[in-house]
Amino acid sequence: MATMTSADLRVHNRVRLLRAVHDAPAPPTRASVARRLAIGRNTAGTLVGELERARLLREVPAASTGRGRPTTLLLPHPEGPLAFAVDVREDSWTLAQMSLGGELTELESGEHDRTPAVFTQVGEAVARHATDRLAAVGIAIAGPIRDGRRLHISHLDWDEVDLDEHLDRAWPATVVDNDARLAGLAEARRGVLRGVGTAMHFHIDFDIGGTLLLAGDAQTGAHNIAGEFGHMPLTGSPLRCMCGAVGCWSLDVGVNALVRRFGGPPGYGAGRRLGREVLRRAAEGDAAAASAIDDNAVALGRGLGALSNALDPEAIGLSGLGVELIRLRRGLIEETCAAGLMAFRRAEAPRIVAGTVGEIGPLTGAAEIAFDAVLTPEWLRTRF
Amino acid sequence: MATMTSADLRVHNRVRLLRAVHDAPAPPTRASVARRLAIGRNTAGTLVGELERARLLREVPAASTGRGRPTTLLLPHPEGPLAFAVDVREDSWTLAQMSLGGELTELESGEHDRTPAVFTQVGEAVARHATDRLAAVGIAIAGPIRDGRRLHISHLDWDEVDLDEHLDRAWPATVVDNDARLAGLAEARRGVLRGVGTAMHFHIDFDIGGTLLLAGDAQTGAHNIAGEFGHMPLTGSPLRCMCGAVGCWSLDVGVNALVRRFGGPPGYGAGRRLGREVLRRAAEGDAAAASAIDDNAVALGRGLGALSNALDPEAIGLSGLGVELIRLRRGLIEETCAAGLMAFRRAEAPRIVAGTVGEIGPLTGAAEIAFDAVLTPEWLRTRF
DNA sequence: CATGTTATGTTCTTGCCCGGAACAAAATGT
DNA sequence: ACATTTTGTTCCGGGCAAGAACATAACATG
Structure with missing residues (x-):
């Protein structure tokens, strides 16, 4: 809560207006932004005018949607940042x-x-x-x-x-x-987790990383290294992880777990290919591949349940391999997640959702x- | 980020001033608050005058501390909230x-x-x-x-x-x-976690509950039921917990773990007495009691390490039985915590500190x- | 003990901000 | 053609905090 003089107020509102334009799913109109920010039409007019002169916004006539004087659409300025x-x-x-x-x-x-x-x-x-x-x-x-x-x-x-x-x-x-x-922040700002107050997101690639998202912001921790949920011993693995700890969740979830299971070649490019290969074989009915996917899904669900007890998310987003796992094994993930939840949470379990931003997360x-x-x-x- | 008119500005600054008085470790002076809030002496004078007329603050002359015109101490008003x-x-x-x-x-x-x-x-x-x-x-x-x-x-x-x-x-x-x-919030506002940006706190009683503290506020989750860290499977216990999940951390940490170990009587009052008894016997050199305390400390440390990987706290506060565990087994807790940390975190491990607010947390x-x-x-x- | 130094309180002026009222403008509906 | 609806524009008023200048009350110094 910073100091505020009346001059700072103007700056504050300029930021709010720009943020509203940036965060909107589609270019908003001047009138809608004024309503959203609960400022008067006169104030909105002044602010937009200033921001246009500062080459931050451009106004173009908006297609009229009904009665009333037509308003303008707020677009990024062609010379804007x-x-x-x-x-x-x-x-x-x-x-x-x-x-x-x-x-x-x-x-x-x-x-x-x-x-x-x-x-x-x-x-x-x-x-x-x-x-x-x-x-x-x-x-x-x-x-x-x-x-x-x-x-x-x-x-x-x-x-x-x-x-x-x-x-x-x-x-x-x-x-x-x-x-x-x-990737989690992208889902919270422009994807499936938009508008969710408390969310967790996990990006599953070779291993599993994630973030706690509070009101659209990612929790960073004291040294900016929060989010290594994959390095918690959530699934009882006896193995030592290359991170230095023992029993990490990531040993059981992600492409690395598939690679280890099938004794695949080391190396990340090769591992990625093997991961896709396992998914393909499972889709074709290969029992060993299907079982590996099952194990991945079960381990994922167990961890999600445990973490939900601690952090009480409204929704859990998954990206990377997680999108495939939801597609192929949603039931298994949800069951094992529920089993790991405290009983009284099961009636209102967190939604587990696939990220919609995709690879550009x-x-x-x-x-x-x-x-x-x-x-x-x-x-x-x-x-x- | 709420709407602001210039009238709201005054309210905003009144809140900031009252919050500064409330949060200060000791009654602050008017001049120090003005500096802290980066407002002018004139503005501070106006604000304090208003708050005094509203029967929220009382001003009394402050003992002079050196050169300069003496200022006033800001105290709660005798008819205040x-x-x-x-x-x-x-x-x-x-x-x-x-x-x-x-x-x-x-x-x-x-x-x-x-x-x-x-x-x-x-x-x-x-x-x-x-x-x-x-x-x-x-x-x-x-x-x-x-x-x-x-x-x-x-x-x-x-x-x-x-x-x-x-x-x-x-x-x-x-x-x-x-x-x-x-209890965690109390430590963050008035105890050992004051001023810590990212902290975790655990209150260890029969079992273990806690909270993630961000900038002095406790994370609540989507349904206000975040913080059940004790119900994550962090220590590999094979037991089913009464919460409905399996392997909960709380099965190995807290008074319940001691009660189970010694086959003590059920019932919470009796359990509490047994817990104190075990601590006393351990202090007197009883090997079984000491080993039970060891196990408690080891399980505590393992969980703290795992959670630190995920949440990256600057400090970890402990209250309840945790205060005793720190006093008796700090080394053991820190060692097992470090073993559970990702290797690169060990050089800058979170401080593990005993709460200072005590039972009134x-x-x-x-x-x-x-x-x-x-x-x-x-x-x-x-x-x- | 008189004077200078320092920190704070007080008063007044100034620039800025937002809201509200009244009116204008531009579309639709009848 | 005229009413209705929504938005834009202009002007004014109430209010806020900063800054400058001055007043005040302590300590420090010789």
Whole structure:
């Protein structure tokens, strides 16, 4: 709750208005935003006028919907700020841009050599596409990012890579976060978890990562490394995990569990292929594959039940392999989840839902945190 | 982010000022509050004057601390609002009052018959002490409270008791919450977790309950039943828990685990005595008792490590039996916690700290949530 | 003991903000 | 053609916090 003078009030309302435009599922009208924010038509007129002169919004006549004087649609200004989003996966990366309102456009993608040199590569791509419209960059990385800079990515053998040493000083304002958390944030802002007050989201890839989502924001923890739900001993596995702990949930859920089961080849590209292969064989009736999928679903459900007792979500989103598991084994997941719930919770169990943002979840989330840095009083002040 | 007119600004700042007085560890001076809120001395003067006329604050000359014109101390007004707090335990209850600033005074206590009739009893006690200063009542109850009204308390055999049927219509504004969560809230507001951005707190009694504390607020979940961390399968127990799930952490941590180990008598009063007895015998060198304490500490540490991976707290508070466990077995708890942490977290493990609020934690937390209902623009408007 | 220093309180002015009222404008419905 | 509905626009009024200047009450210094 920051200090407020009457001048700050204007800034505050400008931010609210821009945030309303950004968060709307479709471009809203000036009149609807005024109603939504509970401000007068006169005030809305003033605010929109200022934001248009600041090249943040553009007004175009709206198609009339009935009686009454027609109003205008609020669109991002053609010279308005853009957020860049980068998704750094285990062997490739993608660069995209998002404009106010959430429209995402892919700009470029590439492979990388699994060393931090990828950041130089990405930096060059950013420089190629950057214009003076670029306001902030968000980066999604498949691993924990302590304090927003120190990377510990076991599957790339990055133990404590300091991001600041790899981001050129010429980089624009940059925020970095974990891909699973950003996938969850994307669902909370623009997907199936929109409007849910308390939600959990899990992104299931090789292992399982996730985030607690409260009122559309992802919980980060004290060192920005919250969300490693996959490294809790929820399913009784006796194995030691490569994270250093024993019995991690991730040993039983995700592609790695399938790879271990079928003695597949190591290596992440190969593992991903094997994962798809197992899904395909299960669909064709292969009993061993089906049983592996069953085990994955059961382990997933057990963990979801346990975590629901602790965090009481209204809904649980799943992405990555989780979408397939819901499609193939919804009943099994829900049953095992219910079995893990305290009895009195079972009547009102959390909804388990498949993410709707899809593979661009991390990219979308990265763009959202970049915009979060833009839609602030501080940034807005630079524009006036 | 609510609507704001310039008139709301004044209300907003009145709330901020009162909140600053309430949250301060000791009565603050007018000048210090002005600095803290970053408002001018003139504005502070106006605000304090208004709040004094509204019988919310009283100003008394402050002892001078050095050079400069002496300022005034901001104290609760002698006719100002009071919050009542009730702690309903398994066989007894306590009623206390809190004034602005956090001073807690016990008013009355009693036994009860383990039926919801306790609420009638408590209601009569509240009526005995209520004056027109009473602004809100907070109640702490040892069990989950779904949606703030439906109670599921297994050890009292309350399956789905509707609180609204037992709270007389004449009751003042009342908020109800779980005792473990409120104990954590008390530590976050007035105890060892004050100022910690992300914290977990666990109240260890017969079993273990807790809460995630974010910026001094307790996470409630979608149905107000978050925090049942004790009902996650974190320690590999094969037993079925009376909650309906299997392998709950609470089966291995808390007084119930000691009772089961020593085949002690059922019943909560007896269990509590046995718990103290085991602690005493362990202190006297009894090997079986010491081993039981060890097992409790090990199970506690394992769970804390697992949960820290997921939630990344800066500090973990413990109350109830947890205070004794820290005193007797800090090393063991920290070791097993570290073993459950992902390796890269071990260098910066969460601090494990004993609560400092003590047995009045639930009562203090209940008073805090009652004051939370008072220190709002809405309530304040009724006072002007 | 007189004077300077420091921190705070008080008063007045100024710039800004939002809401409300009244009116204008642009569409639909009859 | 005219009423109705919804929105945009203009102007005014009440209100707020900041800043400057001054007043005040303590301590510090010699």
